[in-house]
Amino acid sequence: MRTIKTLHRAQSAPIADLTTYRALPTNSVEHLDPFLFLNHHGPQTYPARNRGLPFGPHPHRGFETVTFILEGDILHQDSGGHRSVIGPGGIQWMTAGRGLIHSEISSDEFKQTGGPLEILQLWVNLPARLKMTEPRYTGLQQPEIPAVTLDEGRVTIHAVSGNWAGTAGAVQPLTDMALATVNFRQDGRLQLSIAAGRTIFCYVIRGRLLVNGQEAEARQLVEFNYDGDDFEARALTDDAVLLLGHAVPFNEPIVAAGPFVMNSEAEIRQAYQDYQAGRFGTWTE
Template sequence: MRTIKQQHRAVSAPIADLVTYRALPTEAVEHLDPFLFLNHHGPQTYPARNRGLPFGPHPHRGFETVTFILDGDIMHQDSGGHQSVIGPGGIQWMRAGSGLIHSEISSDEFKQTGGPLEILQLWVNLPAQHKMTAPHYVGLQEPEIPTVALDEGRVQVHAVSGNWAGAEGALQPLTDMQLATINFQQGGQLALTIPAERTIFCYVIRGRLRINGQEAAARQLVEFNYDGDEFRAEALTDDCVLLLGHAKPFQEPIVAYGPFVMNSEVEIRQAYQDYQAGKFGVWKG
C-alpha cells in the first residue's frame, strides 16, 4: 500500500465575495508534479440579483485548467472563439498552450436567480514539448461524462480522463493524466492499482474518508510517497466526494508567474511580451 507523506488543509483565500479555499500551492506544499494549483470555491449560496463569479478576461500560457462544477454554473468565453455555459456535474478542460485570453463568469440566469455554487479549478502542467501547442477547449455537461458504479453502487466514479475500472474517460489529454470525481455512500470502498512512480492527486471535497489507513476530512489534500501501488479509500460518512488523479511527473523546471507557467524566466518574460503584443488573440467580449 502506498504510504501517505502528509495531509495539507486548504487555506482560506476569498476572492471578492466568493468563498475560496486554496489547496495548492500553500506554505506546506508548492506543487505535486505535474499538478500545480487547486482552488475550491464554495460551497455557498448566492442571493438573487448577484454579481456572479469574478473571473473576467485574463490570459494563460503553458498549462491546462480543469474545472469541476459541482453546483451553479460557469459561462466560458475565450479568444479562440469558444463559448459555453456548463452546469452542475459538468467539467471544462482548457489547454492554454501557446496562449489565450478567457473569462469564467456566471450565466445571466444564475446572476438573476442565484442559488448554490461549488466549483473546483485544477491547473495541470504541460511538458516543455507541449507548452506552445495550440489552445483548445472542451466543455461537457454531466450526462457526457461516463460513470462507473462500484461496490454494489456505493461508489460512483465519474471518469473525466484516462481509464477507470475499464471505462474510458470523457477526454483523452495530450499527456497520460487520469482524473475523476468519485462519490461515496457511507461504507463504500474503492481499491485501485496506481504504479508507484506516478504522482497521486487526492483531494477530499466533502465528507470524511479513510485513505490508505489514515482519516482525511473535507478540504484536505493527501500527499503520497512513491513507495507502493495500492490505493484504498473507504467512506466514513455519507455523501463523500473525492477528486482523484494520477500522472507520471515531468521532472522539468517549473517557473510560474501570475497566469503563466513555463520552464524558465526567459520564457515567462516572452509570455508577457507576446500577450502585450496581442499574440494571444483578440478579446471580443
C-alpha cells in the same frame, strides 16, 4: 499499499464575495508534479440578482485548466472563439498552450436567480514539448461524463480522463493523466492499482474518508510517497466526495508567474511580451 507523506489543509483565500480555499500551493506544499494549483470555491449560496463569478478576461500560457462544476454554472468564453455554459456535474478542460485569453463568469440566469455554487479549478502542467501547443477547449455536461458504479452502488466514479475500472474518461488529454470525481455512500470502498512512479492527486471535497489507512476530511489534500501500487479509500460519512487523479511527473523546471507557467524566467518574460503585443488572440464580448 502506498504510504502517505503528509495531509495538507486548504487555506482560506476569499476572492471578493466568493468563498475560496486554496489547496495547492500552500505554505506546506508547492506542487505535486504535474499538478500545480487547486482552488475550491464554495460551497455557498448566492442571492438573487448577484454579480456572479469574478473571473473576467485574463491570459494563460503553458498549462491546462480543468474545472469541475459541482453546483451552479460557468459561462466560459475565450479568444479562440469557444463559448459555453456548463452546469452542475459538468467539467471544462482548457489547454492554454501557446496562449489565449479567457473569462469564467456566471450565466445571466444564475446572476438573476442565484442558488448554490461549488466549483473546483485544477491547473495541470504541460511538458516543455507541449508548452506552445495550439490552445483548445472542451466543455461537457454531466450526462456526457461516463459514470462507473462500484461496490454495490456505494461508489460512483465520474471518469473525466484516463481509464477507470475499464471505462475510458470523456476527455482524451495531451498527456497521460487520469482525473475523476468520486462519490461515496457511507462505507463505500474504492480499491485501485496505481503504479508507484505516478503522482497521486487526492483531495477530499466533502465528508471524511479513510485513505490508505489514514483519516482525511473535507478540504484536505493527501500527499503520497512513491513507494507502492495500492490505493484504497473508504467513506466514513455518507455522501463523501473525492477529487482523484494520477499522472507521471515531468521532472522539469517549473517557473510560474501570475497566469503563466513555463520552464525558465526567459520564457516567462516572452509570455508577457507576447501578451502585451496581442499575440494571445483578440478578445470580443
